[in-house]
Amino acid sequence: MAQGSSSVFNELRLKEELCDAVIRVQNEDFHVHRIILSGCSEYFRSLFTLSHPADQVYQINQMSPEIMQVIVEFAYMGSEEVNQQNVEELYIACDFFKVTGLMDACLRFMGEHLSKENCIDIWQLTETFICPTLNNDAFHFILQHFTEVCASSEFLKLSVQQLLKLIETDQLLVRDERTVFEAVLCWINHSPEERTTYISQILPKVRLALTTLDYIMTNVRNNKMVMCDTECQNTVLTAETLLNDAIFYSPGIYHPLARPRLPAxxxxxxxxxxxxxxxxxxxxxxxxxxxxxxxxxxxxxxxxxxxxxxxxxxxxxxxxxxxxxxxxxxxxxxxxxxxxxxxxxxxxxxxxxxxxxxxxxxxxxxxxxxxxxxxxxxxxxxxxxxxxxxxxxxxxxxxxxxxxxxxxxxxxxxxxxxxxxxxxxxxxxxxxxxxxxxxxxxxxxxxxxxxxxxxxxxxxxxxxxxxxxxxxxxxxxxxxxxxxxxxxxxxxxxxxxxxxxxxxxxxxxxxxxxxxxxxxxxxxxxxxxxxxxxxxxxxxxxxxxxxxxxxxxxxxxxxxxxxxxxxxxxxxxxx
Incomplete structure (x- = not known):
């Protein structure tokens, strides 16, 4: 839509003139022109095409009024009012209503503003909504900033599958493998009734033979969860054997518990x-x-x-x-x-x-x-x-x-x-x-x-x-x-x-x-x-x-x- 005509239609919208539909979101009404919303959203195009011509008011429950306001302004003016506070909710709404142009703007914004505070949310969001490029970027951001990310409350929201995917990866950037073990304990202790049963799956992914015998004896072997699990005790014994015998392998051949992470x-x-x-x-x-x-x-x-x-x-x-x-x-x-x-x-x-x-x-x-x-x-x-x-x-x-x-x-x-x-x-x-x-x-x-x-x-x-x-x-x-x-x-x-x-x-x-x-x-x-x-x-x-x-x-x-x-x-x- 040309800039001049878009401003004219937006002025008509603001004056509620020649509008032929009302979008009602939580008792807040948005007077719109069907043709304008249809131009940016497949959802609204189908809604208006398939509804009865006499219908004028459409109740929408899948978003907040604030998000609907952003979508309407994008439809009329092409404005992309994306910010840290609204981007995730806006992206979900744009995905549902098929507002592809604004959805792309949300993806760009999230990619440019990845941080230690939001990377896990973005990783999980883009996994659910299948955005492979940003999902991969968020995943690698977490790997590269794991020490800071695992200290955040967001880390505790990971599923066990997501936690395993992170800690089994060579690209996980940690100066000390003890950081990984302690992050695992923190994650389990956040919800011990549900998560303690996962310890036998998780511990073999921690590269204990990259720590020290003293650390294993003091902090790992005597941990209550480890002591109560036979598989974990076997994992600890293997790590101790590797360290005690100072076993070395040819380049490229490593026991999983001694496999070096990739360097930063x-x-x-x-x-x-x-x-x-x-x-x-x-x-x-x-x-x-x-x-x-x-x-x-x-x-x-x-x-x-x-x-x-x-x-x-x-x-x-x-x-x-x-x-x-x-x-x-x-x-x-x-x-x-x-x-x-x-x-x-x-x-x-x-x-x-x-x-x-x-x-x-x-x-x-x-x-x-x-x-x-x-x-x-x-x-x-x-x-x-x-x-x-x-x-x-x-x-x-x-x-x-x-x-x-x-x-x-x-x-x-x-x-x-x-x-x-x-x-x-x-x-x-x-x-x-x-x-x-x-x-x-x-x-x-x-x-x-x-x-x-x-x-x-x-x-x-x-x-x-x-x-x-x-x-x-x-x-x-x-x-x-x-x-x-x-x-x-x-x-x-x-x-x-x-x-x-x-x-x-x-x-x-x-x-x-x-x-x-x-x-x-x-x-x-x-x-x-x-x-x-x-x-x-x-x-x-x-x-x-x-x-x-x-x-x-x-x-x-x-x-x-x-x-x-x-x-x-x-x-x-x-x-």
């Missing part, structure tokens, strides 16, 4: 140099939950070392570097959903040994080496415009430095100026568009790793005039000073450094004799480094980044889908 984030190690200084295009993905590296190389990508990498908006951007023959100016973007590489606009300057980070939706490429000079220049890439723009130069020329985004600024530390190994550090403020020097590190070094973790910045490893360092320093912005913490066990230069799940990881690099595959992680809570599984190949001058929020995270995680009938799986387990 995946660490990628990209390119670099391998034996004989040959650049590689190998990409490995580290699954922190399974402690396994997986080769996810895409052969479309060119070989590249000394480059930078950053994750932004579902893609990995590889910037600068060297292909073994030439310095690279062209940059590429790997779409993690489609597994395809795309060329993006090249930087204004060729840079290898470049420092890369992302801040506020932009990518910063800082310093590096252009084949002749170490650089103090920097530039910024906007993916929206596919354009690089120069920003203010640094105070120092820096190649083989390292940078990180921290508290709304870009910090860069160390590097090689062409003459000196730098201990200086500085930050760039996008607001002031200026670089500011901060307190220097205790030791000049290049090839180091710099990351933000918690409220501080960590600088790890590096090289000072041929000496490869294990030194780890921490910058406190409140005091503008550095202090040393526990050093890494393996000195290294030109490695990857990233934060995953609150821990600092250092990956690969060069130790003065060999390229290495060794990986270590630092826990700021204990102040200690520990080894994790090494990469599949030894390499230096690699880049790294952490990816998260992917619907296809399983594509980059360790395999978990080998058949449970595999001959090597679960031998000698109690039943």
């Amino acid at each position: 984030s995946i660490l990628l190690a990209i390119g670099g140099q391998i034996k004989n200084d040959i650049p590689t295009n190998v990409i490995e993905a580290y699954d922190i939950c399974a402690d396994i590296w997986v080769n996810v190389t895409n052969t479309e990508e060119e070989t590249r070392s000394h480059q930078g990498a950053v994750f932004l908006n579902g893609s990995v951007y590889c910037v600068g570097g060297h292909d073994g023959f030439n310095l690279l100016r062209g940059d590429s973007r790997f779409d993690l959903t489609t597994h395809t590489w795309h060329q993006v606009a090249p930087m204004t300057t060729r840079r290898c040994f470049v420092s890369i980070t992302a801040l506020n939706g932009l990518i910063y490429a800082i310093g590096g080496y252009d084949g002749q000079n170490r650089l103090n220049t920097a530039e910024c890439y906007d993916p929206e415009t596919d354009e690089w723009l120069s920003i203010a130069p640094m105070h120092e020329r820096r190649s083989q430095a390292s940078c990180t985004a921290f508290q709304g600024k870009v910090y860069i530390c160390g590097g090689f100026s062409g003459y000196d190994f730098l201990s200086s550090a500085e930050y760039y403020s996008p607001e002031s568009k200026r670089w500011t020097l901060i307190g220097p590190m205790s030791t000049g070094r290049c090839g180091l790793g710099v990351v933000a973790l918690g409220e501080q910045i960590y600088a790890v490893g590096g090289n000072n005039d041929g000496v490869h360092l294990s030194l780890t320093e921490v910058y406190n912005p409140r005091t503008n000073s550095w202090h040393r913490v526990t050093p890494i066990s393996s000195p290294r230069t030109n490695f990857g450094a990233e934060v995953v799940d609150g821990r600092l990881f250092v990956i690969g690099g060069y130790n003065g004799l060999n390229y290495i595959s060794k990986v270590e992680s630092y826990d700021p809570n204990t102040g200690e480094w520990s080894e994790v599984t090494s990469m599949g190949i030894s390499r230096s001058d690699l880049s790294s980044c952490v990816v998260s929020g992917l619907n296809n995270m399983i594509d980059y995680a360790a395999p978990r889908d080998i058949s449970l009938d595999h001959p090597r799986a679960f031998t000698d387990m109690p039943v």
